[in-house]
Amino acid sequence: MTTDRCLIVIAGILEDCTxxxxxxxxxxxxxxLPNFHYRSISKSSAKWDCWLKETCDLYKWTHTKSPLIWREIGLSRTHVNYIGGSFQFWELLHKYYNISLYLNKEELDALQADVLLAHNIESQRSKLLQIQEKYCLIMIIGAGRSMCLDLVPQLLMTKELWLSRGIVINLYDEPGCFFKLKRIFKDARTTGAGLNTVNIVENIPDGLKNCDILIYLDSLVREEYEGTDNWLQRNYKTIANLCTQINEYAPSHMKVIFCSRCLPCFYANIMLELVTKLSSTNIVVASAHYGLELIYTFVSSLGLTQQNFGCPPVWGFLGISHFVDVHHMIQKCDVYYPNKRALNLNENMILPLGIQHSELRWFFYMAHDKYPYKNHFKRKALLRYQMGRSEDLPKCRAICDLLKLWYSKKESIGDEIISLGIASDGSFGIPKGLVFSQPVYLKECDDGLRIWVPFKDFPMPNMPLSIFQSLIDTAIYIKKKITEFKNCFDATNFQLK
Structure with missing residues (x-):
């Protein structure tokens, strides 16, 4: 950098097209141009006059309107030369660079619209970054569910979610569940060494403001003798109301994870239909817990441990039907390859007789003639009888493992393949846009965003194609109900108006 470096400063009103x-x-x-340097100063019309007067008084200039342009010369920029306004700037360009530019009114208006749009986007992004740098804000709806007692401490201890001020978790449930939330609140105070906090919010909008992650655990179970359409309609109303609140109060970067007992894929499809503020890639359904629940009893029945097994893939429209494909579960095996030295075995031999390495195998060779569900259902029924509820740890692990991958601070993401309910891109014969549990991996986009996409090279589930197609057809049928309910409620609201 030379001492005669020249910086052109351009100051003006943001709404000024010139x-x-x-x-x-x-x-x-x-x-x-390598030697052309500039800096812009934009002010709102309300602040411009005051700022202009102060600047002109400082440098003893006489200038009355936007823009104001000057030169700062030298490393310290103490030598300031007044250029003038727009006319003087065009003269400078023509004199030194032989550049003459002219835009008609339509082109200026289009440029003005683009600049204002870019400014608004940048302002929103800077605000979001300021929020995100402080803490990770999580909201849990349905926090009165039993699994939340285990989920909250695990979230607080998930380091991938920690920011400069830790994690803030807002809990919400219906008023009748307040005593359960109070217990979670009390237990969480002993976790996190002051970096984390747990709050109870009185309404959903308060929890959605500046929220980074929304975890939805709530669900409306089917009542006795209740018809399917009525049950789906009740759930639709609840999620539709939530979608309205998200569109009004939630930030556009918020991620939504459904892990409800009933109809989570149905909920996600409703949200994709009604929420306009969030990207479709930000709405997912946790599904790995179905595989985690099954793997223990199945592997144990074969005399093996879980240590070297991956979670089996989970397929289906969760809450209605699903299939855990234990045949395509990954097993890590240690394989020993002997060398020629092993053929001439000598008792005094010290050198190794072979090489041991690890390889990954499908578990089909062990599971092809086994029925994995029998012992699983027995264990599940026993747990429900003894504890009065289903096992919650697999669900907590599925959510936390998902967030660890999604928010990993590593520069390069790994090659993990997990089961997750996402909007399909047409892979595996699943219609595009249908939220369906399938094997996925995390993809990093050019803009730095991380999204879950189907892993197209994964084998199809080990089941008759006709049965798999029936899972898809059922999902399509239920998704059509969303359109019916939406049209029905739109017509009702129109009549009320």
Whole structure:
């Protein structure tokens, strides 16, 4: 850098199209010409007059309107030369760079609209970054569920979610569940060494403001003798109301994880239909817990341990039907390859007789003639009888493992394949846009965002194709109900108006 470095400063009102035009030209010139440097100062129309007066008084200038342009010369930028307004700037460009530019009114208006849009996006992004740098804000709806007692401490101890001020978890449930939330609140105070906090919110909008992650555990179970349509309609109303609140109060970067006991894929499809504020890739359904629940009893029945097994893939429209494919579960095996030295075995031999390495295998060779569900259902019934509820740890682990991968601070993401309910892209014969549990992996986009996409190379589930198609057809049928309910409620609201 030389001591005669020249910096052109362009100041003006953000809503001034001439100011934005000059900034646009200066920005492009700075990328083309190595010695052209500029800095822009934008002010709102309300603050411009006051700022302009202070600047002119400081440098003894006389200037009355936007834009104001000057030069700062030298490393310390103490030598300041007044250039003037837009006319003087165009003269400078023509004199030194032989550049003459003209835009008609339509082109100026289009440029102005683009600049204002970019400014608004950048302002929102900077606000979000300021929020995110402080703490990770999580909201749990349905926090009165039994699994929340285990889930909250595990979330607080998930380091991938920690930011400069830790984690804040907002709990919400219906008023009748307040005593359960109070217990969670009390237990959580002993976790996190002051970096984390747990709050109870009185309404959903308060929890959605600045929320980073929404975990939905609530569900409306089917009542005795209740018809399917009526049950689906009750659940639709609940999620539709939540969608309205998300569109109004939630930030656009919020991620939604459904892990409800009933109809989580149905909920996610409703949200994809009604929520306009969130990207479809931000709405997922945890499904790995179905595999985690099954793997223990199945592997134990074969005299093996879980240590070297991956979670089996889970397929289906969760809450209605699903299939755990134990045949395509991954097993890590240690394989020993003897060398030629092993053929001439000598008792005094010290050198190794072979090489041991690990390889991954499908578990089909052990599971092809086994029925994995028998012992699983027995164990599940026994747990429900003894504890009065289903096992919650697999669900907690599924959610936390998902978040660990999604929010990993590693520069390069791994190659983990997990089961997750996401909006399909047409892979595996699943219609595009249908939320369906399937094998997925985490993909990093060019803009740095991480999204879950189907792992297309994964084998199809080990079941007759006709049965798998019936799972898809059932999901399609139920998804059509969303459109019916939406049209029905839209018509009802129109009549009320």
């Amino acid at each position: 100011f934005n035009h000059i900034c646009f030209i200066a920005k492009n010139l700075s990328t083309i």
